[in-house]
Amino acid sequence: MKPVKITDTTLRDAHQSLWATRMRTEDMLPILTELDEAGFFSLEVWGGATFDVCLRFLGEDPWERLRQIKSIVKKTPLQMLLRAQSLVGYSHYPDDVVREFVSLSVKNGIDIIRIFDSLNDVRNMVVPMDAAKKAGAHVQASVVYTISPVHTTKHYLETATSLAELGADSICIKDMAGLLTPYKAYELVSLLKKELGIMVHLHSHYIGGMAVGTYLKAAEAGVDVIDTASVPLAFGASQPPVETVVRALQDTEHDTGLNLRQLFRIAKYFEALRKSRGFERGITRISDMRVFEHQVPGGMISNLVSQLEEQGALERIHDVLEEIPKVRAELGYPPLVTPTSQIVGTQAVLNVLTGVRYKLVPGEVKAYVRGQYGRPPAPIDHEIQKKIIGDEEPLTVRPADILEPGLAKAQRESAELARSPEDVISYAIFPQVAKKFFEERQAGVISREGPKETKETKETQPAWLSKED
Amino acid sequence: MKPVKITDTTLRDAHQSLWATRMRTEDMLPILTELDEAGFFSLEVWGGATFDVCLRFLGEDPWERLRQIKSIVKKTPLQMLLRAQSLVGYSHYPDDVVREFVSLSVKNGIDIIRIFDSLNDVRNMVVPMDAAKKAGAHVQASVVYTISPVHTTKHYLETATSLAELGADSICIKDMAGLLTPYKAYELVSLLKKELGIMVHLHSHYIGGMAVGTYLKAAEAGVDVIDTASVPLAFGASQPPVETVVRALQDTEHDTGLNLRQLFRIAKYFEALRKSRGFERGITRISDMRVFEHQVPGGMISNLVSQLEEQGALERIHDVLEEIPKVRAELGYPPLVTPTSQIVGTQAVLNVLTGVRYKLVPGEVKAYVRGQYGRPPAPIDHEIQKKIIGDEEPLTVRPADILEPGLAKAQRESAELARSPEDVISYAIFPQVAKKFFEERQAGVISREGPKETKETKETQPAWLSKED
């Protein structure tokens, strides 16, 4: 018997993937006791895009959400997602900000911190991992899964080995784009279990529909924990449904031990919530599924379509889809997730529309080539690098090594409005958004978007807000 | 290397499961050449509910549809679904009608005939199998999968062995309710392959989402062929999407060899058709998924809800769901598919609403207990049988043994309107519906329902028309 444990992602990744991260604290509270009693390994309830959306759109203090959840969930560990040196934001923060954020996360209730870097650049994970360790959290370090000539089994094993040596309590294979096939999962999980001998956690998104099969083969390979969501927030861009996985493994040596009747009670709550909030189910479109063919995630294709439409050049989409693999190869095969999906996508669009490759190069592509996100998985093509930054030397150090400390500055600037160390760190991460929230709180009139605005923002919000993670 | 072959069900089971069987011949013709070139083992295009719906709602001659498809599909075998002695209808037909129908099906273009009996009563399959054999078709005999104390591995092996001895060219495991778990599929397929040494075909419905995993484990166990649909008509009550299965098995020893780019061209066609006809995608509701808990299929639950609503007694649904397993056990554990799902469901509703079990017993329950559908999987509870039919002796022979021949009568009655042997057999199966169609054809004004009517009929049509098969 090797039962598989389950992390429920309904309160973080699932609504980030399907409901534009718009579940409110008040939506969560009534179901927390049931979730706590269900027997999950952990509940992923915080981090990712939830922090930003709380402050920016929901008029909520994310720290207060965490404390409220912790006050009800007594048995089950609470888990969060941390974008390594980018924390819950979109660019790298100085080490003092990283350490303070991680320490306060644990102090306010987080038990397990999942940390990933979109380039699998381990250097970006050292400080957050160390901070999490010192704060007494379970440190879960991730390897981001993608497909490319340099993303070999060896690459994943080496990355995971480095992370284990840095003190990871568990390794997460992070399949953000639903690319991991069942038999590749079997191979990777078997290898990591055998070579590292620590807990292996698998995080897949449903997208084209392989994830249930991928979880089964991972279970056979000895995976310790898998991520699922309650059925009304499962499928499509989200995780696979917990009920399906529980049933598929029932009465096998990997039986999860979870109770279907209890899971359906939970599902009924979320289905009522889904209907009352007017959110759609997770579905699989052809465009989502084409990721199987060319590895370009559905979310990235929608962004490209919007960009091309704005230029009145939608008919060039096929040229852009052919250009993307070239640009990706030239830029050292970054995984196609935010921010690198935008970096590669925007450059591909410009290459096609101008008719001259790399004639126009936007700022974020230059920053990427300068090494400001970290080290690309493979060296950048030398000719292309020259075209983009000339003879300039890219960073050889960790991007955060060249950042000034940020905490004292944040304390100074937020002194009049901040009421706690948590406020200061909210300000350090999102100065303008936090300031507006503090001012409204001060004035006693906190604005939050209505349902109509949610719909509008969902459709027009910047691509980085729909970050898949 | 043991490649898995694929049967495409888009033109039969998929639209029967999701679009109330309303795909028209003109919707199919433009994509047939692509489907023929894709490399499928077979295309399931005929039988099941399509025959009835052609005549009844679409103003189409089903024989003409078959001939048109055959005139374009030159390479890929055409497959149909036959409800054993019930053919493409809802009650047993005399042997002469069965033999003539099967012979004409092959003559008009069918290559593979899948035959099933909802009670796994092999006696009901003997004549259709013999007729198919004589007509030169590939005879695929099915075992219907369900869960009960008598539906043991031994039951399936014995049934399949009898079917093989009757000359089946292949055995189909028919999982109409999406109940077959991956590991049970592994066990069953391995056993049938080992013991029978003939082709094994697996037919699953997606419903709660296990089917992709079930297909993978079946592939590992040596299954020869699996059933899938193009993604716009996949998921939900239909089959799993072909694209997912193809990708999941790519570069493994079970690689299907199908080309994703070609499959996406086909999917684009069906997606445009879906949108233009206003049909919904396949989705998984909680009610569909609860089949994992109590084995009551989602379609059956909707029927029960309607019945209870009509009686103003919707609040009794939970009592009915608790009554169903009792009634099913007492009636000898029939699989819960049409017609037995209605038989068990209606009796359970009456038992709950009258407050006295089996006080009221409708005609179809009496017919079932009299053996007019065949032999139940287990003996009917003696006390209950007595309550229902008193001291009357149930049939011990095959139901069709007591039917008068039907062909001469059909010829006589349809003489003025029928233009071909095919017309006569349409009349023998659906006298009133065929007569109306012939008369309209004679008058040159064939009526077919419009989109609005489709929606209305979908919502109000009798339960037998949504027969899951």
Ligand SMILES: [Co+2]
């Ligand atoms: Co995720």
Ligand SMILES: [Co+2]
């Ligand atoms: Co079917």
